[in-house]
Amino acid sequence: MYNHQEIEKKWQKIWAETGAHKTGEAKGRPKYYVLDMFPYPSGTGLHVGHPKGYIATDIFARQKRMQGYNVLHPMGWDAFGLPAENYAIKNKLHPRQATEENIATYKRQINMIGLSYDWDREISTIDPQYYKWTQWTFIQMWKKGLAYESYEPINWCPSCKTGLANEDLEDGLCERCGSVVEQKPMRQWVIRITDYAQRLLDDLEKLPEWEETIKEMQRNWIGRSEGAEINFAISGADKMIKVFTTRVDTIFGCTYIVLAPENELVADLKDKIKNWPEVEKYLAETKNKTDLQRTDLNKEKSGVVLKGIVAVNPFNNEEVPVFIADYVLNLYGTGAVMAVPAHDERDWEFAQKYDLSIRKSVAPLSNPRDESTESCYADDGVLLSSGEFSGLDSVSARLKMTAWLANNNKGAKKINYKIKDWVFSRQRYWGEPIPMIHCAKCGVVPVPESELPVVLPEVKSYEPTGTGESPLAAITDWVNVKCPKCGGPAQRETNTMPQWGGSCWYYLRYIDPKNDRELVDKKLEKYWSPVDFYVGGAEHATRHLIYARFWHKFLFDIGAVNYEEPFTKLRHVGLVMGEDGRKMSKRWGNVINPDDIAASHGADALRVYEMFMGPFEQAIAWNTNGLTGARKFLDKIDRLAAAFVAPSTEDEESLSLLHKTIKKVGEDIEKFNFNTAISALMILVNKLTDYNNQSGHSAISQENFLHLWQILSPFAPHLAEEIWEKFGHKDSIFKSPWPAYDPELIKDKMANLVISVNGKARATIEVEADIKEVEALVLAQENINVKKWLEGKEIVKNIFVPGKLLNIVVK
RNA sequence: GCCGCGGUGGCGGAACUGGUAGACGCGCUGGACUUAAAAUCCAGUUGUAGCGAUACAGUGCGGGUUCGAUUCCCGCCCGCGGCACCA
Numbered sequence: 001m002y003n004h005q006e007i008e009k010k011w012q013k014i015w016a017e018t019g020a021h022k023t024g025e026a027k028g029r030p031k032y033y034v035l036d037m038f039p040y041p042s043g044t045g046l047h048v049g050h051p052k053g054y055i056a057t058d059i060f061a062r063q064k065r066m067q068g069y070n071v072l073h074p075m076g077w078d079a080f081g082l083p084a085e086n087y088a089i090k091n092k093l094h095p096r097q098a099t100e101e102n103i104a105t106y107k108r109q110i111n112m113i114g115l116s117y118d119w120d121r122e123i124s125t126i127d128p129q130y131y132k133w134t135q136w137t138f139i140q141m142w143k144k145g146l147a148y149e150s151y152e153p154i155n156w157c158p159s160c161k162t163g164l165a166n167e168d169l170e171d172g173l174c175e176r177c178g179s180v181v182e183q184k185p186m187r188q189w190v191i192r193i194t195d196y197a198q199r200l201l202d203d204l205e206k207l208p209e210w211e212e213t214i215k216e217m218q219r220n221w222i223g224r225s226e227g228a229e230i231n232f233a234i235s236g237a238d239k240m241i242k243v244f245t246t247r248v249d250t251i252f253g254c255t256y257i258v259l260a261p262e263n264e265l266v267a268d269l270k271d272k273i274k275n276w277p278e279v280e281k282y283l284a285e286t287k288n289k290t291d292l293q294r295t296d297l298n299k300e301k302s303g304v305v306l307k308g309i310v311a312v313n314p315f316n317n318e319e320v321p322v323f324i325a326d327y328v329l330n331l332y333g334t335g336a337v338m339a340v341p342a343h344d345e346r347d348w349e350f351a352q353k354y355d356l357s358i359r360k361s362v363a364p365l366s367n368p369r370d371e372s373t374e375s376c377y378a379d380d381g382v383l384l385s386s387g388e389f390s391g392l393d394s395v396s397a398r399l400k401m402t403a404w405l406a407n408n409n410k411g412a413k414k415i416n417y418k419i420k421d422w423v424f425s426r427q428r429y430w431g432e433p434i435p436m437i438h439c440a441k442c443g444v445v446p447v448p449e450s451e452l453p454v455v456l457p458e459v460k461s462y463e464p465t466g467t468g469e470s471p472l473a474a475i476t477d478w479v480n481v482k483c484p485k486c487g488g489p490a491q492r493e494t495n496t497m498p499q500w501g502g503s504c505w506y507y508l509r510y511i512d513p514k515n516d517r518e519l520v521d522k523k524l525e526k527y528w529s530p531v532d533f534y535v536g537g538a539e540h541a542t543r544h545l546i547y548a549r550f551w552h553k554f555l556f557d558i559g560a561v562n563y564e565e566p567f568t569k570l571r572h573v574g575l576v577m578g579e580d581g582r583k584m585s586k587r588w589g590n591v592i593n594p595d596d597i598a599a600s601h602g603a604d605a606l607r608v609y610e611m612f613m614g615p616f617e618q619a620i621a622w623n624t625n626g627l628t629g630a631r632k633f634l635d636k637i638d639r640l641a642a643a644f645v646a647p648s649t650e651d652e653e654s655l656s657l658l659h660k661t662i663k664k665v666g667e668d669i670e671k672f673n674f675n676t677a678i679s680a681l682m683i684l685v686n687k688l689t690d691y692n693n694q695s696g697h698s699a700i701s702q703e704n705f706l707h708l709w710q711i712l713s714p715f716a717p718h719l720a721e722e723i724w725e726k727f728g729h730k731d732s733i734f735k736s737p738w739p740a741y742d743p744e745l746i747k748d749k750m751a752n753l754v755i756s757v758n759g760k761a762r763a764t765i766e767v768e769a770d771i772k773e774v775e776a777l778v779l780a781q782e783n784i785n786v787k788k789w790l791e792g793k794e795i796v797k798n799i800f801v802p803g804k805l806l807n808i809v810v811k
Numbered sequence: 812g813c814c815g816c817g818g819u820g821g822c823g824g825a826a827c828u829g830g831u832a833g834a835c836g837c838g839c840u841g842g843a844c845u846u847a848a849a850a851u852c853c854a855g856u857u858g859u860a861g862c863g864a865u866a867c868a869g870u871g872c873g874g875g876u877u878c879g880a881u882u883c884c885c886g887c888c889c890g891c892g893g894c895a896c897c898a
Contacts, residue, residue, distance in 0.1 A: 001850080212815080213814095213815050213816065213892085213893090214815095216814065216815055216893090217814085217815075217892090217893055217894080219814090220813085220814060220815090220893075220894055220895095221893090221894075223894090223897070225897070225898090227898080243898080244897090244898065245898055246897090246898070247898075258898090301896080325896095326896090327896045328896080328898075329896080329897075329898090331897095332897050332898075333897070333898060334898095336898090337897095337898045338898080339898090340898095344898070345812085345896090346896055346898080347898085349896090416897075416898090417897095418894090418895095418897060538892075538893085539892095539893095541892095541893075542893080542894090612823090612824095612835085612836070613823065613824085613836095614823060614824055615824085617816090618817090618824095619891080619892090620823065620824090621823085623822080623823070623837075625822090625823095625836090625837050625838070626822095626823065626836070626837060628837080629835095629836050629837055630836085632836090633836085635850090635851095639851090675823095675824075675825085675835085675836095676824095676825070676834090676835085678835080678836090679824095679825075679834065679835040679836075680834095680835085681835095682835055682836075683834080683835070686835090693852080752831080754830075754831050756830080756831080756878085756879075757878095758878065758879080759830090759877085759878050759879035759880095760879085761830090761831045761879095763831095764831065785864090785865085796878085797878075798878090799830085799878055799879080801830060804830060804831095805830050805831080805879090807830080807878055807879065808878090809878045809879095
């Protein structure tokens with residue numbers, strides 16, 4: 001058993017002292033940028049699941065360096081955010097102090113695992129020299145009209161006493177503390193990400209090396225739907241109800257209209273609504289409902305008819321009643337729907353409850369005259385009772401009817417997106433100040449760029465004010481400033497940015513981390529960008545990865561970067577579950593700490609185990625026995641190295657296997673198939689060990705043996721360095737070139753040919769790899785186990801797969 | 812409900828483009844070494860029958876295509892992840 005504590009410490013020290021992981025200059029050699037999603041340094045430190053992705057990228061980066069690439073492999077900290085603030089409040093610390101302590105712990109743990117980051121490029125989102133550029137970008141967005149203020153109601157967490165974006169909710173509960181979220185009006189900064197919806201969708205096609213699953217999640221999130229906007233006139237009023245629908249083909253079945261309660265038409269029509277008290281009551285009820293209650297699918301639909309209001313279907317001039325109901329959302333489409341109970345489940349349910357008429361206008365293709373209304377038919381079909389459009393199929397009907405709307409000035413084709421504008425402010429302390437100034441005379445004025453960064457001020461109390469305002473609002477001498485435009489009295493914006501802000505562009509800053517003139521030097525950016533390989537958790541598939549793509553496209557549009565998409569290749573890492581199969585968490589007491597594993601089994605064993613446990617993307621439960629297996633493998637390698645005795649001639653089979661393994665390991669690392677790479681290494685090590693035990697000397701020469709340590713080195717870097725050194729090398733193994741395999745040596749001379757009869761394997765015979773079908777057939781017919789299946793049968797045909805299989809078909 | 816992914820021994824998993832299902836590891840059983848244990852080494856380990864050669868069954872379930880299906884097609888069941896009253 002090798003002493004892991006000793007050698008791991010030794011090599012980590014040497015790597016640090018020699019600057020082994022420093023990035024090369026941005027010129028000459030081909031570059032490779034391997035990036036991990038930077039962590040949020042929480043108070044609990046790393047558990048054994050966090051480094052799984054880091055180990056994978058480390059293996060990848062180490063191999064790329066040995067292959068001669070100029071590798072950029074950096075790490076940093078996503079250090080702003082509510083948990084740090086809460087942790088600090090709980091432990092009576094300043095959030096900065098708490099965050100810095102957490103970062104120190106994370107960094108120590110990361111180094112302990114032997115990860116080869118270039119710490120010269122470390123960045124942290126809380127560094128004013130970093131967030132200066134987050135603020136700068138925000139100002140550029142504002143200049144382009146992409147950042148605006150909004151007073152709409154927001155999600156309010158009564159426990160955290162702070163506003164939350166929809167993205168911070170989980171099932172209508174506060175993602176951080178679990179409280180039920182209420183609605184509260186609040187002034188917010190919002191970013192017009194919807195302007196980029198179509199590009200964010202279209203450009204997914206330019207990312208062939210992204211996993212399809214993640215692209216599909218983004219498509220759903222963006223949620224493009226093509227349809228029509230239709231104007232329903234309100235009879236006796238000078239108003240119009242605009243509805244959005246993807247099913248204009250069903251419009252002859254429209255029997256009523258539903259408005260969202262918040263739709264401004266409701267208030268506009270107040271004078272004409274005869275049952276206003278009833279309506280008002282319903283409005284009040286809805287207002288108090290949280291998103292959770294409103295979006296509960298199991299909830300029975302409710303609504304109120306607007307008496308005295310009648311809308312006119314533009315296609316047949318038919319008058320239909322108008323309702324308000326909270327199942328219609330004001331934020332999507334136009335905040336109004338045409339209800340077609342015969343062809344929409346929700347409308348069907350609502351019509352059943354309020355006994356509204358149901359009229360069929362689309363029949364299934366299989367029964368085009370079917371007018372029955374016993375159930376809701378939501379699929380496409382053939383139009384019936386639809387005037388001049390009757391008889392058309394749904395698809396062409398939609399085209400013709402949309403054209404009709406446009407020609408008659410009663411509507412138009414319309415594309416809707418589910419994605420909403422991005423609420424970009426938080427009423428809390430621990431975030432980047434939004435660099436804006438409010439002047440009574442000039443309105444909103446950005447802080448002059450020469451005055452950036454707007455440094456987060458020290459504050460006596462960073463606890464939530466409880467009023468909803470940021471604690472910054474209490475620092476009057478910070479808040480009160482002169483208006484940069486008119487010089488008059490003005491106030492600073494006191495909201496701060498969300499955690500997502502700083503994490504949108506950090507990968508650019510690693511390229512040029514100390515630049516004080518610009519966000520990133522464009523020449524350096526041209527060389528290093530885009531990120532060649534990005535690895536992180538699937539939970540970021542939509543939010544972080546959409547925000548970052550948006551942010552990057554904006555920077556591209558203003559000429560700050562060279563490429564339109566930031567990440568060429570993307571893979572997600574599967575969770576490491578607790579030994580009990582549940583998510584690792586304090587709550588279940590199933591957390592495994594990497595410090596303990598590094599102490600007991602060693603960092604190399606941890607690395608090998610986490611890569612061997614299964615496919616990279618898959619969530620797999622931790623198993624300490626499996627870890628022991630990984631350690632045994634490393635011990636075996638150590639013994640194999642120590643027992644090296646040069647052979648007089650090399651064993652052909654072993655040499656061939658070595659070269660096959662070089663090929664396989666190289667290809668598997670490229671594909672992130674680490675489990676099969678390690679399996680191949682185990683097979684080779686087993687073979688070489690057996691040979692040694694049986695013959696008393698090694699199977700292959702020292703020169704070839706060195707290749708084994710080289711292909712092992714990305715997985716177990718400390719042990720590989722140690723062995724490399726024992727074989728007399730002064731320089732690091734990672735300075736040596738990745739070995740090439742010899743294509744001649746991996747060719748097999750002999751092959752095991754499977755002989756099957758009628759598709760059922762009956763024998764395996766060893767033959768020359770290039771054996772011809774006729775020769776194989778002769779050998780097969782001589783084989784006793786095959787013979788008995790051929791007796792008395794007539795051979796119909798043979799199927800021959802060279803070097804693999806001969807199937808004899810008999811009758 | 813919709814979208815995506817998956818279902819293989821006691822366990823984690825492997826299987827190229829349709830070609831010997833169960834590589835590799837863990838666990839377990841038996842043996843060697845040892846006073847003993849650990850470590851290490853050797854043998855075995857899908858099920859059923861058989862001393863064995865071998866035969867039959869077998870990759871969630873039911874069909875289909877094929878000389879041949881874990882792999883392709885149709886219809887289900889179950890699990891995981893994401894989105895969700897999106898008009």
